Amino acid sequence: MALQLSYRLLGRQLSAGQATRVGRRRLSLLRERALVAGQWTVAADGATFDVINPATDDVIASVPDLGEADAARAVAAAAEAQRSWGQTAPRRRSQLLQAYFRLLEEHGEQLAALLTAEQGKPLAEARAEVAYGAGYIEWFAGEARRIHGEVVDGAAPHKETLMIRQPAGVAALITPWNFPIAMLLRKLGAALACGCAAVAKPAEDTPLSALALAALAEQAGLPPGVLSVLTASRARTPEVGAALCRDPRVAVLSFTGSTAVGKLLYAQCASTVKKLSLELGGNSPFIVFDSADLEKAVAGCMASKFRNSGQTCISTNRILVQAGVYDRFVAALGSVMASQLTAGDGAADGVNLGPLVNNAQLEKVSGLVSESVRQGARQVWPRPGSAAPEGRFYPPTLLTEVTPDMACFREEVFGPVAACARFETEEEALAIANSSDMGLAGYIFTENIAQAWRVSRALECGMVGVNEGLISQPEAAFGGVKLSGLGREGGHYSVEDYTEVKYICFGTK
Numbered sequence: 198m199a200l201q202l203s204y205r206l207l208g209r210q211l212s213a214g215q216a217t218r219v220g221r222r223r224l225s226l227l228r229e230r231a232l233v234a235g236q237w238t239v240a241a242d243g244a245t246f247d248v249i250n251p252a253t254d255d256v257i258a259s260v261p262d263l264g265e266a267d268a269a270r271a272v273a274a275a276a277e278a279q280r281s282w283g284q285t286a287p288r289r290r291s292q293l294l295q296a297y298f299r300l301l302e303e304h305g306e307q308l309a310a311l312l313t314a315e316q317g318k319p320l321a322e323a324r325a326e327v328a329y330g331a332g333y334i335e336w337f338a339g340e341a342r343r344i345h346g347e348v349v350d351g352a353a354p355h356k357e358t359l360m361i362r363q364p365a366g367v368a369a370l371i372t373p374w375n376f377p378i379a380m381l382l383r384k385l386g387a388a389l390a391c392g393c394a395a396v397a398k399p400a401e402d403t404p405l406s407a408l409a410l411a412a413l414a415e416q417a418g419l420p421p422g423v424l425s426v427l428t429a430s431r432a433r434t435p436e437v438g439a440a441l442c443r444d445p446r447v448a449v450l451s452f453t454g455s456t457a458v459g460k461l462l463y464a465q466c467a468s469t470v471k472k473l474s475l476e477l478g479g480n481s482p483f484i485v486f487d488s489a490d491l492e493k494a495v496a497g498c499m500a501s502k503f504r505n506s507g508q509t510c511i512s513t514n515r516i517l518v519q520a521g522v523y524d525r526f527v528a529a530l531g532s533v534m535a536s537q538l539t540a541g542d543g544a545a546d547g548v549n550l551g552p553l554v555n556n557a558q559l560e561k562v563s564g565l566v567s568e569s570v571r572q573g574a575r576q577v578w579p580r581p582g583s584a585a586p587e588g589r590f591y592p593p594t595l596l597t598e599v600t601p602d603m604a605c606f607r608e609e610v611f612g613p614v615a616a617c618a619r620f621e622t623e624e625e626a627l628a629i630a631n632s633s634d635m636g637l638a639g640y641i642f643t644e645n646i647a648q649a650w651r652v653s654r655a656l657e658c659g660m661v662g663v664n665e666g667l668i669s670q671p672e673a674a675f676g677g678v679k680l681s682g683l684g685r686e687g688g689h690y691s692v693e694d695y696t697e698v699k700y701i702c703f704g705t706k
């Protein structure tokens with residue numbers, strides 16, 4: 198199979214300074230100050246850190262490197278703002294979220310440009326992320342008016358038994374770099390709808406999206422202090438994280454990121470017994486059965502594997518193909534990879550595979566691929582011995598003859614690597630799929646309806662795509678089991694995270 202992949206890097210060479218200026222003109226929502234306690238601010242000691250475009254290495258901006266004291270200030274302001282925000286009529290909160298949604302829509306292009314610049318994803322994907330993220334604000338504008346308790350018949354007729362829902366209190370929102378807009382809006386929409394003030398800590402690689410979202414929230418009329426955004430470098434992040442976890446005024450911690458950091462935050466929150474929502478790593482199986490429609494299966498695999506260059510927590514990681522269709526599936530996947538993937542700067546036309554976000558990711562992905570090849574996987578593409586990747590552009594890679602013990606199956610690769618293993622029976626596929634200690638998403642492709650139900654129920658994960666590779670939507674419950682986390686975000690499920698139930702017993706005798 199002759200695979201031809203095109204790379205469209207920037208056509209002409211610009212100096213770093215030139216490129217930065219050219220880039221910045223388009224980035225009208227760019228903010229270089231953090232929002233703390235209602236003020237756009239710098240760090241007390243003036244410290245900053247640079248935000249880099251991962252496709253070009255240009256410095257896009259420098260943002261404040263905040264620390265523990267800033268976190269405490271943000272929490273104090275949120276706790277103060279919480280008192281009136283928690284009492285604001287749900288209808289008013291809903292209207293504010295609607296206004297915010299409209300602003301997000303109006304500024305979709307600017308947000309997408311900023312997102313591509315700091316995160317690297319192709320512009321079409323950045324636009325899709327903005328629309329997806331804004332969809333959560335639209336959804337929670339509705340949910341704000343549908344948060345209600347229950348009245349039940351108590352044990353005795355003279356006891357009226359009521360359960361009401363109240364805002365849980367200040368929420369700390371720690372978000373990752375792979376979906377910097379959608380992950381923040383998913384958490385923020387739910388928190389605001391439920392009447393919680395929020396302190397957000399975006400990832401160090403992608404703080405600009407969060408600052409832009411905060412600027413628009415302010416423009417929508419969010420009262421000062423209800424949202425702070427703390428930017429912090431990799432070095433100072435642990436200090437800010439610990440301050441948020443240990444502060445008794447923070448009632449909820451919602452985190453999306455790695456399992457390692459999730460476990461650390463879980464432990465740090467023990468002393469203040471916070472409500473926790475943790476959306477952690479995945480290791481999604483993608484199972485193609487003999488009865489599958491192979492065209493659908495390949496399309497589903499492309500969508501779930503290569504979106505954001507594979508840097509998605511629900512990305513397909515372990516492709517399991519039944520023996521009867523294995524050779525045909527792998528050949529079809531290889532040729533679609535070859536004809537449809539164009540790697541390069543996400544801002545360039547026609548590019549649909551951006552760079553990996555940073556050098557650590559690049560090293561991790563290439564390490565897992567070399568280890569798997571050493572363990573016996575066959576690298577079909579790129580051909581062994583091909584030129585090393587340029588910059589942070591990891592080439593789309595197809596590995597076959599993979600077995601469950603190999604590195605690319607044991608760990609979440611988080612890169613554009615399609616690793617395919619062969620299985621014989623449904624039981625064997627399920628045993629392999631469930632052997633992971635992660636349980637976020639799973640995908641199955643089958644035209645056998647009984648099998649679709651059976652396997653959906655048997656998979657140990659929080660979400661299943663049946664003949665569908667793109668499953669995220671604001672209406673649905675997003676989350677995982679096992680080491681993939683706690684709680685569900687989206688739909689009406691987020692209300693659990695940001696409200697407390699209070700039981701009131703009315704004696705009427």
Ligand code: ADP
Binds near residue numbers: 374454461
């Ligand atoms: P990844 O390994 O994919 O970069 P992380 O889990 O490290 O994912 O990052 C997700 C988010 O967690 C980011 O906002 C990051 O800054 C934050 N983070 C990382 N380490 C800590 C920590 N010790 N305390 C609080 N937040 C942290």
